[in-house]
Amino acid sequence: MNTLAFIPSPPASEIYLGPIPLRGYAFCIIIGVFLAVWLGGRRWVARGGQVGTVADIAVWAVPFGLVGGRLYHVITDYQLYFGEGRNWVDAFKIWEGGLGIWGAVALGAVGAWIGCRRRGIPLPAWADAVAPGVAFAQAIGRWGNWFNQELYGRATDLPWAVKIDPQHRPIDSPGIATYQPTFLYECLWDIGVGVLVLWADKRFRLGHGRVLALYVAAYTAGRFWVEWLRIDDAHHILGLRLNDWTSIVVFTAAVAFFLVSGKLRPGREEIVEPQAGAAAGEDGGNDEPEIAASSGEPADSSAADGETGPSADASAGRAARRSARGK
Numbered sequence: 001m002n003t004l005a006f007i008p009s010p011p012a013s014e015i016y017l018g019p020i021p022l023r024g025y026a027f028c029i030i031i032g033v034f035l036a037v038w039l040g041g042r043r044w045v046a047r048g049g050q051v052g053t054v055a056d057i058a059v060w061a062v063p064f065g066l067v068g069g070r071l072y073h074v075i076t077d078y079q080l081y082f083g084e085g086r087n088w089v090d091a092f093k094i095w096e097g098g099l100g101i102w103g104a105v106a107l108g109a110v111g112a113w114i115g116c117r118r119r120g121i122p123l124p125a126w127a128d129a130v131a132p133g134v135a136f137a138q139a140i141g142r143w144g145n146w147f148n149q150e151l152y153g154r155a156t157d158l159p160w161a162v163k164i165d166p167q168h169r170p171i172d173s174p175g176i177a178t179y180q181p182t183f184l185y186e187c188l189w190d191i192g193v194g195v196l197v198l199w200a201d202k203r204f205r206l207g208h209g210r211v212l213a214l215y216v217a218a219y220t221a222g223r224f225w226v227e228w229l230r231i232d233d234a235h236h237i238l239g240l241r242l243n244d245w246t247s248i249v250v251f252t253a254a255v256a257f258f259l260v261s262g263k264l265r266p267g268r269e270e271i272v273e274p275q276a277g278a279a280a281g282e283d284g285g286n287d288e289p290e291i292a293a294s295s296g297e298p299a300d301s302s303a304a305d306g307e308t309g310p311s312a313d314a315s316a317g318r319a320a321r322r323s324a325r326g327k
Contacts, residue, residue, distance in 0.1 A: 005159035006178050009168075013147045024147025025097050032137030033062055040130030047129060049121070049273040057115030057126060061108045068107020072100030076235065076242060097148040101138070101223075102246055105216075124209030125272040128201070131215040135194035138219070142190070145183040153180025153229035160184070170231060180229050189222035207268030208261050216254035220247040 014021045041054040074081055074091045077098070081091040090096070109127075116123045145151045149168035161178035169176065197215045200206060206214065224247040235242040 007146075007160060007162040007181055007184070009149050009163055009165055010147055013149075023096070025144035026094075028141050028144035028147070029066075029099075032140040033058070035140065036130055036133035036137040039133035039136065043132070044126070044129040044272070047125070047269075047272050048276055049129070050276045053119060053121070053273060054126070054130060057112055057119065058130075060111040060115035062111070064111025064114075065104040065108025066094065066099070068110075069099035069101065069104030070094050071107070072103025073098040075103075076100065077233070079233075097144065097150055099141075102243075102250070119273070120275065121273050122269065124212070125207070125269050127209060128207060128211035129272075131212045132194045132197045132201070135190050135197060135215055135219065139187045139190035139194070142183045142187040146181075151182060151230060151232055153182040153185075154231055156180050179231075182226050182229050185229070186222065186226045189226065190219065193218040193222065205268045208265040210258050210261050213254045213258040213261070217251055217258065220251040220254065223247045224251075 010024065013024050015024050015027050016022070037055050037058045040058075041051065044054045045051055070091075080086065081088050109123075112126060113123050116126050146162070149164050152162055152164060155173060155176045156178060158178075158180070160181060162181035162184070163177050164179055166174060193215060196218055197211060200214055201211050224244055227241055227243045227247065230241070237245055
C-alpha cells in the first residue's frame with residue numbers, strides 16, 4: 001500500500017533532556033498531569049477554593065490513577081506478561097506503555113476521595129474542577145502511543161496515515177507501512193471534549209459531579225468509535241472489543257448520573273471549601289479594628305462626647321474589646 005503523504009513515526013521512543021533520557025510515553029503523561037493540575041487549580045480557586053488544594057489532592061489521585069491504569073492493562077492483557085515465553089517483570093515497566101483509562105479513573109477516584117476527605121471538601125466539586133483538565137491531559141498522553149508506535153488502527157493510504165516501522169507492524173501484514181492514526185483521532189476528540197465541558201460548565205453552571213459526568217459521557221462516545229478502528233490484540237465479547245463494552249456501560253452510567261443528579265441536586269455548590277470561607281471571614285474580622293485604631297479617631301462617639309452612666313460604660317467596654325481584638 002503506497003501513499004504520497006503520511007505522519008512519520010519518531011526515530012526513537014526517548015526524549016533527551018540534556019544528558020538525561022526520558023521515555024516519550026512518560027514525558028507525555030507528565031506534561032498531561034501538570035496541565036490537568038494547573039487548569040484544575042485555576043478552576044478551583046475561581047469557584048472559591050484555596051490555592052494549592054487541587055495539587056495537594058492530586059498527590060493522592062495521580063499515584064492511585066497510575067497504579068489503577070496499569071492494573072487494568074495488565075489484567076485485561078495478561079497474556080502479554082504471563083503467557084509462554086513472557087517475562088512477568090515486564091508488567092512493572094510502565095514507561096514502555098500500557099495504561100488503561102478505566103482503571104486510572106476508577107482507582108484515581110479512590111485516591112482523590114482520600115485526599116478530599118483529609119481536606120474536608122466534597123469529592124464531586126473537586127472532580128468537576130479537574131474534569132476538563134483531565135480531558136486535555138488525555139489528549140497529550142495519546143502522543144505517547146505515537147512515540148511507542150502502538151495502538152494504531154487499520155491499514156490505510158490516507159494522507160494523514162501514520163507510518164509504522166517494520167518491527168512494530170502486525171505479524172500478518174509486515175509489508176504494509178501506513179495505518180489509521182488512532183492516537184491522533186483520540187487526541188483531537190479529547191480536545192473537543194475539554195472545550196465542550198468548559199463551555200457547558202460556564203453556560204449552565206453545572207455542579208455536584210455533573211461536569212465530570214459530562215466529560216465521561218463525551219469521552220466514552222468517542223472512545224467507542226476509535227476503539228472500533230484499532231487492530232491490536234484484545235478480548236472480544238459478542239463481536240465487540242472489551243473496551244467497547246466498557247465504553248457502553250460507562251457512558252450509560254454517566255448519562256444516568258447526569259440526569260438524576262440534575263433533578264435531585266440542581267444548581268452548583270455555593271461553598272466548595274469551608275476552610276477558604278473561614279479564612280476569609282477571619283481576615284475580614286480583623287480589618288475593621290485595625291483601621292479604627294490607625295485612624296486616630298475615638299473608638300466610640302458616645303464616650304468621646306462625655307456620656308456617663310451605663311450607656312457610656314457599655315460603649316467603652318465594646319471599644320476595649322474591639323481594641324483588644326485588633327492587637
